[in-house]
Amino acid sequence: MSSPLASLALSLLPTLLVVLTCCWLTRRPEAQCRPWRRRLAILLITSLAGRYLVWRVLFGLNQQSPMALGLSWLLLACEGWLIFTGLLQIGLSFSGRRDHTAAAKAGEALLQQCPSPPTVDVLIPCCGEPLALLERTIIACCRLDYPAKTVWLLDDGPEYEGTDPQDDGSPRQRRALARSLGARYHRRQGRQHAKAGNLNAVLPHCRGELMAVFDADVVPQPHFLRRTVGLFLRETRLGFVQTPQSYMTPDPLMRNLAMEDWLLPDEESFYRWIEPVRDSVGAVVCAGTSFLMRRRALDQVGGFSTDSLSEDLATGIRLIALGWQGLFLPEKLSAGLAAPGVADFAQQRLRWCRGTLQTLRSPRGPLRIAGLSWLQRLAFLEGALHWFNAIPRLVLLVLPLSTGLLGILPINLNGASFLMVFLPYWLSLLMLVSWLNGESRSALLPELYSWLLTPVLAWAVVQTLLIPRWRPGFRVTSKTLHRARSRLAWGLVLPLLALFVLNGWNLLGLLSVLPPSPAMATMPLSNRRREIGLWGCSGAG
Structure with a gap:
């Protein structure tokens, strides 16, 4: 073998060994393998x-x-x-990762035997979404297969009068829409603290033991509450249950590149990998929609956090620091709409970035708040460092x-x-x-x-x-x-x-x-x- 070929073969040897090792490790899906393969x-x-x-x-x-x-x-x-x-x-x-699917099934069976199931307030915060979009979400929430529920439309939208159902309408139109569909309507004075302020404003009027939150574009499946409420009956220190966010429409980058039919959106990995991993270390992220929370736990932390744009993340951290458990249920029980354009997609990511860093700097953020283990702090810190x-x-x-x-x-x-x-x-x-x-x-x-x-x-x-x-x-x-x-x-x-x-x-x-x-x-x-x-x-x- 000539010297150049020998040198090339020697250079490629580490790469060949790595490829062979990786092929051997990935012969079967990770979920079907023993833990030592993942660790290796x-x-x-x-x-x-x-x-x-x-x-x-x-x-x-x-x-x-x-x-x-x-x-x-x-x-x-x-x-x-x-x-x-x-x-x-x-x-x-x-x-590794935890899967609470079996616990949810056991909780659902326990709920069926419960003579007086916990009462639930279903909150739909809105801020300028089209009336047709609100109508779809309110109908889905009112049709949740659960008797002891109250559906609320929390209106933070503009004041002007609209005529097109694709417009966001006026407070009068949104109130009439909510009441005609069987939901209650609440509108606060002012718009301070954005979504967190909107949610906090309705708390004095809510009487439920639990509260579910869905963004205005998110449609829950009828069995959402049946699959999640029972978990609170099994665990008395359970503070909130987060479920995956899934989307009925592709994100704009996937759509523009024509890859939506064969590649999963970016958020998919968060709910199929990152959230289950964080669940295993007790650091589940509250994602702001498609979650169920214990009212007593929320009252202990003074309601939803207003310190940052990411009120969901900050509130979840404070609940966990007080000893309440966060749990991730890996079942797609709702679906919403992805950002329609690249500019909207970027604006969404910018808001998440600023909110996460504001939470990191907060005195009650993951670095300084008391009550978290070092592994929980590390998991929350990783979410900010990226x-x-x-x-x-x-x-x-x-x-x-x-x-x-x-x-x-x-x-x-x-x-x-x-x-x-x-x-x-x-x-x-x-x-x-x-x-x-x-x-x-x-x-x-x-x-x-x-x-x-x-x-x-x-x-x-x-x-x-x-x-x-x-x-x-x-x-x-x-x-x-x-x-x-x-x-x-x-x-x-x-x-x-x-x-x-x-x-x-x-x-x-x-x-x-x-x-x-x-x-x-x-x-x-x-x-x-x-x-x-x-x-x-x-x-x-």
Whole structure:
């Protein structure tokens, strides 16, 4: 065997071993495997990530000048942060997932034998949704197969008069709609604290032992309460039960890419992987809709939290800190509408980002509130840390320009190093992450969402952290029964388009302001493109 072929074979050997190991581990679905297979997969990913970081520190830094070394450390810090947050999410699944389906079945049988079932208030907060949408949700809630319930429409919508059923109407029209369908109607004075304020305003009028909350676009199945109320009869310290959010319409990114028929939406992995994992460590996230909560527990924490835009997350943390249990039931018992357009999708994610970071900074957030175990704090912290990923991602988008603007390549990377060090790690993620999360998402699809939102999320993180008193106005995600006409979200597209154009020029050697460093000056243009291309592949991973 010639020397080049032998060198190539040696470079590919670690990759081949990783691929064979991953194929062996993933022969059967993760849910059907013994725990040691899942733990071995997590350890394999962790060890390969550690191997890559060690190589980056020892051999991957460009030390030709102080500026080159500084940029190299900046790049390494960004890579290290993204690897750390990814491993933290994967590592939380080390102990497995819980499934409360059997407990729900036993609770349903117990409920059938109960002579006086717990009373339930079903709350539908609305804020400007179309009348036709409200009508559908109210009808579904009134038809819940449960006798001891009271359905409330909580109106936070505008005052003007509407005539089209696709309009949101007026308070008089919404009141008439609710009463004609058998629901009670409540409208508060003012609109302070957005959704949390709307929910808190009706609490003095509610008498139920439990309360279910559904967003205005969410349609519960008739057996929603039968499947969830019994769990509260079994567990006296159960504070809330969260069920998955599912969608009748594809999200705009999936629809625009024509992938809605063969790929699951981004939220699917949260309810098929992340929530069950958090349930196993006692850190279930209250997601704001499709949940059932014990009224006595809510009263103990003073109602729904008004400290952040994510009142659901903050309220759930406070309940758990007081010793109440949060439980995730992995049954799709309701369905709503996805954001109709890319701009609405981005606005929704921005609100979640700001609300989560506001909760993190709060004195009663997961870092400072008393009553949480270290594992619960870690799980809630992981949910906040992944929003910070937008900043290193933005740096990774900008840093390749240093090759053209400064004449510096901030990483020492060649083909052999790529094959021996980075490729095994990247393939382990590609093959094992989707297996670990029950095929609810691949390792690549979330990257599409993340990179698209990187510039706006990075700006939101900086605003929320540096201006803690800054509170943007609460905007409800637009929902409609009809498919929205696709519109280009220029606020998202332009920053990314500019960066991609600049990086394209850079790759072609057309972006040059300062003379290149001595090493790059003697490097042929084709080799320089190859080095930048390998770096781009590693950055995308």
